Amino acid sequence: MNETVERGFADMVEWRRHLHQYPELSYKERETAAFVAEKLESFGIEVRTGLGGHGLIGTVQGSRPGRVIALRADMDALPINEESGAEYASRREGVMHACGHDGHTAALLAVARYFADRRDSLQGEIRLLFQASEEVCPGGAKPMIENGALEGVDAVYGVHLWTPIPVGTVASATGAMMASTDEFFIDITGRGGHGGMPHETVDSIVAASALVVQLQTVVSRSVDPLRPAVLSIGTISGGTAQNVVAEKTRITGTVRTFDENTRALIRQRIEAISNHVAEVYGATAQVEYLVGYPALVNHAKEAERFFRVAPSALPGFKIETATPLMPAEDFAYYLQERPGCFMLVGAGNSEKGFVYPHHHPRFDFDERAMTASASLLIAMAEAALEDKT
Structure with missing residues (x-):
């Protein structure tokens, strides 16, 4: 462990606790950004x-x-009412740091101070990316890139505090x-009546119900079993009264994949099946498909660097190969542009009660x-920075 840190x-x-008490939603992180900027400037950082x-x-x-090395932390919170009971719990009703971004920001501030204190002996540049709006697509990574965050960058790294694995x-x-x-x-339109x-x-409800069932065949019957994929229906809503046949019903859901071919295949199947099922029932289907974050793909050389560096940086820690995760991260955009690696840092602790999953109202982590x-x-x-290859 770094002694200075x-x-x-x-x-x-x-x-971290200040940020936790005053969380801000995606695209609204004005006070958080001002707090971070004030700290960075106090360290003498541009x-x-x-x-x-x-x-x-x-x-x-x-x-x-x-060389130029970029390090990234995200800053936004979630629309969740906190139930952790912590003395530093959110003071803003309905808004909570339930994913650890407050910890990411605090940790990167410590990194910023460390390098600022060593700039006279530093060969190269450390670029600190404090990113807004990770939780909500289209996210904050792409605008950061468009504003030059990765210009001249040789490698980019990020971490996620992760309670499913122990500290x-x-x-x-x-x-x-x-x-x-x-x-x-998916909006199914039929003809309402008595x-x-x-x-x-x-x-439309009958047609939508049949469609929900048929969409379950997309992954089970259209996707290669060796390529992980998830298609989940999140909501189905329609109707206005118990004695009225609903003219319109809406289905919403999410798709998770690890490769672009599977991603494109699932989209095509959703659109085709929706139209065919609706037609069978005499209805019509309108599909709106929003393409979100790409898969996060670590570069081989940079992942190898993690496995080489971590044991000496964190003596006594377990260094593991991560199991692929279905949650998404817009850090993926940085990795599409530059070599880099995303890393999970265990933050769970059952003895202290830090056992709740991310995005849970009682979420907290071992600081x-x-x-x-x-x-x-x-x-x-x-x-x-020392890599000459």
Whole structure:
């Protein structure tokens, strides 16, 4: 563990708890961004603000030219009413840091201070990406990239505090590690009428119900069993009264895949099946398909760097190969542009009650994991700066 980071643990806790008490939703992180900018400037770091909404970049330029390494943290919270009972619980009703982004931000601030204090001996540049709006598509990563976040960058790294694995464990993997995420909205339109005279109607609820069943065949019968994929129906809604045949019914859902061919196939099957099923029942289907974040694919060389660097950076930690995850991350966009690696830092602790999953109203994490996150990012950046290949 980095000794400098460990000495600054109390500051990380203070920063994290402040952010936790004053969470802000995606695209609304004005106060969070101002807090981060103030801290960076107090470290003597040059800051660019207002990128893709409230994203910002801090730059630590070394005394000698060299490689450019980007490190990223996300800052947004979720529309969840907190039930953790923590003394530092959210003071804003209906808004909560339920995914650990407050910890990501605090850890990267510690990293920023570490490199700022060493700029005179630094060869190269550390670029600190504090990104807004990760939780809601289209997300904040692409606007950051469009505003030059990756210009001249040789490698980019990010971490996610992850409560499904215990504190004292870190994990990553070569290749696809987190899924792409798409959303679909299907509107079935029939012909409404009296519930007592269904023969004079086209029941959109019946057609939609049949469609829900048929969509379950997309993954089971159209996708190669060796290619992981998920198609989940999230909502089905229609009708206005118990004695009225519904003219319109809406189905919504999500699709998760790890490769673009499977992703395209599922979209095609959803659209085709929706139209065919609706037609059989005398109805029509309109499919709105929103393409979200791509799969997060770690670069082989950078994943190998993680497995080489982590044991010395985090002595005594378990270093594991991550199991691919169906949740998505817009860090994927950075990895489409530059070599890099995304890493999971264990933050669960059953003895302290940190057992709730991400996006749960009682979510919290072991704050000691922040020192591991910061130490890992520093070690990865320093190793990459020294890489001459």
